[in-house]
Amino acid sequence: MLKDIKLGFKLLKYGYKLKLNVIMLVFFAIFGIASEIFSKGTSIIGGVYFMMSGMFTFQLIMSMDVSELIQSTSLKKKLQIYIPVLASTVINLIIFTIFVVERVVLIQMGVADKTQIIYTLFMLDVILLITYLYTSICYKYFVLGFILFMVMFMAAFMALDNSAFMGFADTIAALGLPVIALFGYIAIFAGGALEILIGELLYKKPLSEFAFRGFFRDAK
Numbered sequence: 001m002l003k004d005i006k007l008g009f010k011l012l013k014y015g016y017k018l019k020l021n022v023i024m025l026v027f028f029a030i031f032g033i034a035s036e037i038f039s040k041g042t043s044i045i046g047g048v049y050f051m052m053s054g055m056f057t058f059q060l061i062m063s064m065d066v067s068e069l070i071q072s073t074s075l076k077k078k079l080q081i082y083i084p085v086l087a088s089t090v091i092n093l094i095i096f097t098i099f100v101v102e103r104v105v106l107i108q109m110g111v112a113d114k115t116q117i118i119y120t121l122f123m124l125d126v127i128l129l130i131t132y133l134y135t136s137i138c139y140k141y142f143v144l145g146f147i148l149f150m151v152m153f154m155a156a157f158m159a160l161d162n163s164a165f166m167g168f169a170d171t172i173a174a175l176g177l178p179v180i181a182l183f184g185y186i187a188i189f190a191g192g193a194l195e196i197l198i199g200e201l202l203y204k205k206p207l208s209e210f211a212f213r214g215f216f217r218d219a220k
Contacts, residue, residue, distance in 0.1 A: 025056040040112035041103050044157075047124045050095055051131065058088040058135050081199035088135070089192040092128065096188060099124065100181045107177065115173040118180055122172045123160050125184040130156060132191025136198035142208040 028049045035046025061084040103117050130152045138145030160168075172180065 028052045041106045042116040044123045054088040054092040058084045085195045118173040119169040122180045125187045128187045136195040140202045140205045
């Protein structure tokens with residue numbers, strides 16, 4: 001597993017339009033961090049943008065699967081299922097840990113409402129799972145994956161946002177930051193397992209031209 005993770009990060013430099021993806025990754029990361037700082041952990045916007053770093057990692061590795069050279073090697077299945085999941089999961093673990101540490105500091109400093117700080121972390125736990133579901137589908141069925149992601153994301157966001165005013169946020173906050181953080185780590189590992197499971201089920205399906213339309217267009 002460790003070898004696959006190292007291989008995944010080594011192969012990132014061969015991903016499709018690396019510079020553009022890195023620029024976008026850095027932009028979203030900076031925007032996410034800035035939003036987190038200004039909101040003092042009371043908004044999920046920064047978290048959502050920051051967490052997209054894992055998606056870009058997944059996407060860069062997956063983009064190599066379009067190559068005919070990769071298709072003819074023994075790495076084909078690993079590069080389509082296991083390596084992208086492992087690499088992006090490592091990134092997600094690092095980023096989520098940053099969020100947890102940040103919230104510990106914010107709570108200790110007392111600069112924002114503790115309930116809101118913990119509740120936004122719980123919201124990120126839910127969004128993490130939805131994101132894993134999206135990435136497990138979109139590179140095979142891009143349109144379906146995108147629709148499912150938007151529907152589930154908006155439904156979850158609205159439900160969690162509205163329920164916060166009905167005492168649900170207090171209930172979640174009462175569990176404590178360690179428990180909510182644990183939920184997040186469980187969501188990451190469960191999401192990774194879900195990606196691998198769905199990846200195995202969809203492995204023989206062709207890659208979506210919508211997902212890699214730039215690559216297919218350049219190849220013509």
